[in-house]
Amino acid sequence: MLIKSIFTNSSGILFSRILGFIRDLLTASILGANIYSDIFFVAFKLPNLFRRIFAEGAFTQAFIPSYAKSKHKIRFSSIIFLQLIGFLLVLSLFVTLFSSLITKAIAVGFDAKTIDLAAPLVAINFYYLPLIFIVTFMAALLQYKNHFATTAFSTALLNIALIGALLISKDLEKYEITYYLSYGVLVGGLLQVLVHLIAVKKHNLCKVFTFKKHEKKEENRFYKSFMGATLGSSTAHLSAFLDTWLASFLVSGSISYLYYANRVFQLPLALFAIATSVALFPMVAKAIKNKDENKALQLMKKSSLILFGLLGTATIIGIIFNDLIVWLLFERGAFTSEDTTNTSLILTMYLIGLVPFGLAKIFSLWLYANEKQFIAAKISMKSLAWNIVFSLILIIPYEAAGLAFASTISGFVLLFLTLKEFGFNKFKTLIFK
Template sequence: MKSLVFKNFIINALGILFSRILGLARDVLIALFLGAGLYSDIFFVALKMPAFFRRIFAEGAFGQSFLPNFVKARKKGAFCVSVLLQFGFVVFLFCMFVSFFASFFTKIFAFGFDEKTIALASPLVAINFWYLFFIFIVTFLGAILNYKQKFFITSFSAALFNLAIVIAAFFVDKNTPQTTLYYFSYATVLSGVAQLILHILVLWRNPVIKAMTLSIKLKRFRVKLKSFYHNFFHGVLGSSATQLSSLLDTSIASFLITGSISYLYYANRVFQLPLALFAIALTQVSFPKILKHLKSNQENLALNFMRKALGVLAIFLLLAMIIGMVFSVEISQLLFQRGNFTKEDTLITAYVLIAYLVGLLPFGLQKLLSLWLYAKFKQKIAASIAFKSLILSAFCSIALIFVIEDENLKVLAVALSSSLSAFYLLFANIKEFGLRRFFDLISWKLSVLTCLFLSLFGILLFEFKGLMIGILIEIFIKIKGIF
């Protein structure tokens, strides 16, 4: 069983890694064609809207509520059909509503935009929002795959979104940014269709899908979803708080200098790589296993699993944090500094990245610990923690903006506040998990040795940074000469 979990983690991580590499390629092209200014800000706002609701209704509240209730359901086919029909209909109507009132929703998501910018962004918001409808069905099908311990397809399918943007980039010109925005937006929606087709092909012969088909044929899919909705609505509160924090960051940045939204986006994309590769990949694999242990009244096995997962996750996240901070400028320069993305943009993005990385460890660990609350059906408590984190992040953002005098660096306040709220999330989740129970998971001797090793690693990395970069440049020149 241990080898199966490790295998699933590696498979899931590889799928996410492939997707994130393509995601970085996508962001490189966005930086090339749109830079960090008006047009990139518009695109990121248009993209953030479906992403915001996707993380609430699909990956967030839905995912956290569906799987525990699916495990408990006796008639799994009928349960799935009921959920899919009800939620699919609501999401479809919501997409229609946003399409008709795109200007209103754009103003909510970017309150600092003037009327001219709102007019440019609204049609793009209407197009991009349809991605939500397709990705909701993808998330539903992905949850069924996760229950069967099959994680690669869902983690890999996200790469299709990135691939669609990369392909669209071949048909645009950096001198026509407004046309580029429409190409990228249509590519976003088509990527949702592609992800849906992929999941349907993979699940075609799945027993759950067969059970759903049989329920539809027999017209026996009227299942009471009271427990599901109870957990879902509490999950919505928790997920919406997290996503409202992201929305609030965008709204605050829209009042700062032009390009601030883009700096947050580019830096956060780099920050999300280790978070997704280690924390998200591990939590996706861990959730079904923790659920099954607790359902079987094997809490000791669940805690033993949590102990190993927390130790491995902490080491990986700390390594990623150290490397990211030391090479923040070089990473930003390598990925984004070309075309319309200037040297000054690179430096600001690097500073924002460092501010985000401060919160990498607590963000990752709290994701794993929060699984315990969801597995114990404590979505209401998770929602309360998330909203308190939102209030703290908003307060810190506004306070730090007034403290930072340099207009170009005020955007740092937003990223740093996000990291501060991550520490609160971690401490609050530890409190609910149980302080004594949490300390029992920690090997203090190993923790001290790990801290000493990582401290030495960070010092050596910083001291020999110039030498390492010089060696890498020489290797690159020699390889380029060969080819």
């Protein structure tokens, strides 16, 4: 079942990423790497950051173990959903009202004129967050039932919506195109909600709303785990956000170089590491719940060995052919050969950290399944601190490439500390036994 689930997730992610690269190809060709692409990427960065930390990472890592142990699953899931969707809607309204301040906070290096251009886009894009939380909530229920296909393939819908927005608006002014892209984000979110509603209904999981008395103890346990998981799952995403923030002080186009390079880096990470962790986590959580530690460890051994081989191969290929990859994907239209050179160097800096980030994701599942979210959070924050230190050291001599390499260093720190908590002796025995 593990291999089948990994294959399902990988297939869906691959399909989505192919469409994602088509989207990026069109974006690079139509918008290029300039102030207009920068402001859209900044506007989409904030909801994407919250989505990956809260919705996809932290929520699933806290919800599935709590849901597995809950005695009243419908009551528990209902109150959690209603509380969090209410919070996210209020947060979205707050971002709308104070979009200029929010934009200034996430792109400090932008001047007043650029902030005025970006602020409306930030407000529009942020409404993707409550939509994708609804998707993630339903996806967690489906994952518990070992159904992964809907979530894996539905991510393609966002890319389809954005491709459509680009094709419709390609002959308009560049700033108008950014509006079409922003509304395309919302259309993609709505489509993802729709297909998950269909899947949830098919699997008889629609009874998620109840107003009966619920178990406060279960709710408190979830939020305790959720707070820890929120911090623990944030390292890679906060690193990318930090890159954007610092790159706003560099020459125009730096944010876009980091974005395009990170998009390539994220392909093998998502295709192999994320696909594996999504399939593995419910199985490990259920094994831990049933006090079958040996089964959980064997699942992790099998997954980590496969993942090491896949990510190691991807790293070598990516570094050797970095220029060719960027040239094939992006160099056309407004994206020049100089942009290719700058992006490929940054890609190499990111790829060095591919294996540690991927393996850290697998071994952190052990902590989450054992509800040690706050320990994982401490590890994550230490890794992030190293990233900040090296970003500040490397940004002046190496500019955007230095920011990418600082993120890679934090990946090695993250893996070291995660394995230390897992147990070096246990890791040695697990891998070489």
